Amino acid sequence: MTPRPAPEWRTTTWLNTPEPLTLERLRGKVILLHAFQMLCPGCVARGIPQAQRVAELFAGAPLAVVGLHTVFEHHEAMKLESLRAFLHEYRVKFPVGVDAPGEGGNPIPRTMEAYAMRGTPTTILIDAQGRLRRQLFGVHDDLLLGAELQTLLLEAQAGPVAGVQRPATQVLPAAACDDTGCAVLSR
Amino acid sequence: MTPRPAPEWRTTTWLNTPEPLTLERLRGKVILLHAFQMLCPGCVARGIPQAQRVAELFAGAPLAVVGLHTVFEHHEAMKLESLRAFLHEYRVKFPVGVDAPGEGGNPIPRTMEAYAMRGTPTTILIDAQGRLRRQLFGVHDDLLLGAELQTLLLEAQAGPVAGVQRPATQVLPAAACDDTGCAVLSR
Amino acid sequence: MTPRPAPEWRTTTWLNTPEPLTLERLRGKVILLHAFQMLCPGCVARGIPQAQRVAELFAGAPLAVVGLHTVFEHHEAMKLESLRAFLHEYRVKFPVGVDAPGEGGNPIPRTMEAYAMRGTPTTILIDAQGRLRRQLFGVHDDLLLGAELQTLLLEAQAGPVAGVQRPATQVLPAAACDDTGCAVLSR
Amino acid sequence: MTPRPAPEWRTTTWLNTPEPLTLERLRGKVILLHAFQMLCPGCVARGIPQAQRVAELFAGAPLAVVGLHTVFEHHEAMKLESLRAFLHEYRVKFPVGVDAPGEGGNPIPRTMEAYAMRGTPTTILIDAQGRLRRQLFGVHDDLLLGAELQTLLLEAQAGPVAGVQRPATQVLPAAACDDTGCAVLSR
Numbered sequence: 001m002t003p004r005p006a007p008e009w010r011t012t013t014w015l016n017t018p019e020p021l022t023l024e025r026l027r028g029k030v031i032l033l034h035a036f037q038m039l040c041p042g043c044v045a046r047g048i049p050q051a052q053r054v055a056e057l058f059a060g061a062p063l064a065v066v067g068l069h070t071v072f073e074h075h076e077a078m079k080l081e082s083l084r085a086f087l088h089e090y091r092v093k094f095p096v097g098v099d100a101p102g103e104g105g106n107p108i109p110r111t112m113e114a115y116a117m118r119g120t121p122t123t124i125l126i127d128a129q130g131r132l133r134r135q136l137f138g139v140h141d142d143l144l145l146g147a148e149l150q151t152l153l154l155e156a157q158a159g160p161v162a163g164v165q166r167p168a169t170q171v172l173p174a175a176a177c178d179d180t181g182c183a184v185l186s187r
Numbered sequence: 188m189t190p191r192p193a194p195e196w197r198t199t200t201w202l203n204t205p206e207p208l209t210l211e212r213l214r215g216k217v218i219l220l221h222a223f224q225m226l227c228p229g230c231v232a233r234g235i236p237q238a239q240r241v242a243e244l245f246a247g248a249p250l251a252v253v254g255l256h257t258v259f260e261h262h263e264a265m266k267l268e269s270l271r272a273f274l275h276e277y278r279v280k281f282p283v284g285v286d287a288p289g290e291g292g293n294p295i296p297r298t299m300e301a302y303a304m305r306g307t308p309t310t311i312l313i314d315a316q317g318r319l320r321r322q323l324f325g326v327h328d329d330l331l332l333g334a335e336l337q338t339l340l341l342e343a344q345a346g347p348v349a350g351v352q353r354p355a356t357q358v359l360p361a362a363a364c365d366d367t368g369c370a371v372l373s374r
Numbered sequence: 375m376t377p378r379p380a381p382e383w384r385t386t387t388w389l390n391t392p393e394p395l396t397l398e399r400l401r402g403k404v405i406l407l408h409a410f411q412m413l414c415p416g417c418v419a420r421g422i423p424q425a426q427r428v429a430e431l432f433a434g435a436p437l438a439v440v441g442l443h444t445v446f447e448h449h450e451a452m453k454l455e456s457l458r459a460f461l462h463e464y465r466v467k468f469p470v471g472v473d474a475p476g477e478g479g480n481p482i483p484r485t486m487e488a489y490a491m492r493g494t495p496t497t498i499l500i501d502a503q504g505r506l507r508r509q510l511f512g513v514h515d516d517l518l519l520g521a522e523l524q525t526l527l528l529e530a531q532a533g534p535v536a537g538v539q540r541p542a543t544q545v546l547p548a549a550a551c552d553d554t555g556c557a558v559l560s561r
Numbered sequence: 562m563t564p565r566p567a568p569e570w571r572t573t574t575w576l577n578t579p580e581p582l583t584l585e586r587l588r589g590k591v592i593l594l595h596a597f598q599m600l601c602p603g604c605v606a607r608g609i610p611q612a613q614r615v616a617e618l619f620a621g622a623p624l625a626v627v628g629l630h631t632v633f634e635h636h637e638a639m640k641l642e643s644l645r646a647f648l649h650e651y652r653v654k655f656p657v658g659v660d661a662p663g664e665g666g667n668p669i670p671r672t673m674e675a676y677a678m679r680g681t682p683t684t685i686l687i688d689a690q691g692r693l694r695r696q697l698f699g700v701h702d703d704l705l706l707g708a709e710l711q712t713l714l715l716e717a718q719a720g721p722v723a724g725v726q727r728p729a730t731q732v733l734p735a736a737a738c739d740d741t742g743c744a745v746l747s748r
Contacts, residue, residue, distance in 0.1 A: 037369060039456075039459050039460055039463045039464075040368060040369040040463065041463060041464055042368035042369070043368065043369075044418065045419070047368070053328075053330060054330060057328060057330050057331060058330075058334075072369075072371055073369070074459035074462075074463070076455045076456075076459075077455050077456040077458065077459030077460070078456070078459070081450045081451050082413075082450075082451040082452070082456050084451065085413050085448035085450075085451030085452070086413055086451070088448075089413045089414065089415060089448070089743070090413075090415055108371065117371070118370060118371055119368055119369050119370035119371045120368055120369045121368050137368065137370075138368050139368065141240075141244060141329075142328075142329030142330045142333060143240060143241060143244050143245075143329045143330075143332060143333040143336075144244060144333060145330060145333065146329060146330035146331060146332065146333025146334040146335075146337070147245075147333040147334065147336060147337035147340075148333075148337075149330075149333075149334060150333070150334035150335075150337040150338055150341075151337055151341065153334075154337075154338065154341060181227060181229035181230065181234070181306055181307055181308050181324065181325050181326065182224060182227040182229070182230075182259075182260070182306050182307045182650070183305060183306035183324075184259055184295065184304070184305055184306045226643075226646050226647055226650045226651075227650065228650060228651055231605065232606070261646035261649075261650070263642045263643075263646075264642050264643040264645065264646030264647070265643070265646070268637045268638050269600075269637075269638040269639070269643050271638065272600050272635035272637075272638030272639070273600055273638070275635075276556070276600045276601065276602060276635070277600075277602055369463070411743060414742060414743040416742035416743070417742065417743075421742070427702075427704060428704060431702060431704050431705060432704075432708075446743075446745060447743070482745065491745070492744060492745055493742055493743050493744035493745045494742055494743045495742050511742065511744075512742050513742065515614075515618060515703075516702075516703030516704045516707060517614060517615060517618050517619075517703045517704075517706060517707040517710075518618060518707060519704060519707065520703060520704040520705060520706065520707025520708040520709075520711070521619075521707040521708065521710060521711035521714075522707075522711075523704075523708060524707070524708035524709075524711040524712055524715075525711055525715065527708075528711075528712065528715055555601060555603035555604065555608070555680050555681055555682050555698065555699050555700070556598060556601040556603070556604075556633075556634070556680050556681045557679060557680035557698075558633060558669065558678070558679055558680045
């Protein structure tokens with residue numbers, strides 16, 4: 001099955017970025033698009049923290065982590081002012097777009113509709129050519145997400161991206177055992 | 188830096204496998220070698236569960252998850268009979284080799300010495316050509332481990348391995364919000 | 375030090391209860407008052423779940439778990455409509471009062487001020503006679519909270535309240551070991 | 562139902578204590594007896610850590626936390642030398658008795674048999690008069706365990722034991738929100 005171009009985003013506002021983000025602007029980078037609602041417990045407890053860790057751990061890679069606030073219920077409860085405070089309190093640093101309201105009274109906002117998302121959180125991977133490569137509703141396993149991101153990053157680049165050939169730099173204190181492991185004292 | 192061939196394993200016994208495993212036998216597969224001690228808290232709480240999840244999540248990939256019991260302290264406390272019960276109670280299913288005792292009174296067993304491991308848990312990645320590509324002491328991040336495994340799996344194969352092009356198959360109940368997420372009820 | 379009467383609550387609205395709650399109305403019950411903000415990460419991740427577990431585990435005891443929404447920052451972001459959706463999505467079932475706005479431009483709401491709370495979450499224990507017995511800012515340890523609640527419950531009643539003399543009713547499947555424990559198969 | 566005297570313990574060895582512990586010696590103290598096996602995953606992950614937290618949090622109270630190694634399977638795998646290393650690596654500080662082997666080939670050790678324990682972990686509460694007041698197979702909830710311990714401690718003493726009347730001493734940094742909570746900056 002040939003991947004299709006990812007539908008363009010339809011947003012009303014952007015936070016955590018000086019100017020709106022578009023697929024066009026991000027061409028050449030792999031995109032992790034995290035669609036969430038600020039009052040969705042699974043997003044708050046697991047989805048958003050996962051997106052934040054991706055942003056931190058892959059900081060050196062040609063990868064953009066982008067949030068999308070796709071409110072499809074309790075619209076009055078999750079307005080811009082609330083979202084802004086939410087991002088502040090939860091220390092979300094990546095750019096977040098606000099999905100444009102659905103047309104003709106449709107409670108589903110426009111980008112969410114265009115991607116036919118089934119709810120929140122939804123994790124979407126777009127490759128460096130702007131093609132939709134993965135869409136997953138619910139919380140994704142870190143091991144698999146890491147593997148999928150790497151596939152797209154390797155496609156986008158000539159050489160390997162993540163740490164396989166990096167030397168092991170994690171240093172543990174030269175004690176016996178702690179919660180992390182047991183060290184050989186003489187090394 | 189050119190990767191060097193992974194040192195051969197020196198073991199006395201194997202559990203969870205009908206016959207001993209060697210690098211030679213596993214050629215063509217990516218190997219995740221998890222070196223642990225059964226009384227190392229960090230191995231029990233995090234390292235071994237991570238290796239087990241890799242074995243399950245990448246079950247269809249050309250990947251071998253192999254354990255190595257590298258006892259370098261409390262040797263009398265972690266003999267074969269204890270290890271056997273440990274693997275049973277913790278439901279460890281992947282093959283586990285017992286590292287051969289160090290020579291000349293060296294408390295560090297032989298494979299652990301050959302790889303210059305600094306303690307347990309140590310995670311080692313060996314590529315399909317038998318070369319040592321990654322060695323990490325302590326608990327590794329799932330996202331990065333997933334990325335590193337995928338790099339080696341993609342090298343070993345022509346096409347992508349993990350789920351990027353798979354359809355999203357995870358289905359949540361059509362309720363409002365639960366711990367995992369918020370579903371659009373009409374989909 | 376003689377315990378002093380708990381300051382009366384000053385609220386504008388109540389949710390999850392047909393009529394407003396007052397200290398007077400709850401006299402004779404021990405009260406766990408959980409002061410929170412819906413956008414306070416520590417409240418969402420730990421404080422509110424703890425209050426909910428208390429409400430469930432001590433359901434048969436003369437104990438009232440009461441929430442108090444004490445917004446002292448981002449007031450525009452946490453209005454009634456947002457709080458209502460929050461309680462719905464997080465399945466908070468206990469009654470929640472909305473603390474009355476501070477006077478003369480004080481951002482600290484009135485009940486929060488009267489109790490001199492230092493932030494959110496704050497856990498407050500009030501005895502059956504309406505006296506303030508404990509006030510703690512931050513997340514409280516379950517073991518200690520259980521002990522403190524029991525002290526007040528025992529004071530309020532003649533006999534023991536929680537499970538000490540109850541027969542052990544928790545039954546595990548008669549398998550070998552699972553995540554919870556190891557069963558004797560023949561029992 | 563009148564509580565009956567707790568059966569005396571039958572042990573072969575004690576670790577972490579200069580001399581064997583008996584019910585007689587501990588009279589006047591509340592006892593938390595934690596029966597475990599060192600290769601029981603539920604004991605390692607949850608039961609033993611809970612017992613350790615009780616020992617730390619109630620350090621000032623007339624309470625003795627006592628471990629009992631009740632091996633009823635894999636006897637060869639959990640001998641004294643292995644237990645000793647286990648206690649060292651997991652930093653278990655409370656006294657641990659080794660339950661005496663069952664008679665006539667009974668795999669169930671003698672104290673375990675006398676208490677009719679159903680497996681491990683089992684948590685047993687004995688009051689200051691040496692009477693058996695609670696026996697629970699599986700992992701116990703912290704809130705309920707705290708309440709039950711407090712009941713026995715209050716019985717054993719004239720006044721309250723745990724923190725209800727202590728001033729709130731837990732201090733959080735005067736920052737905005739962190740993982741623990743949101744502080745009022747001016748306090």
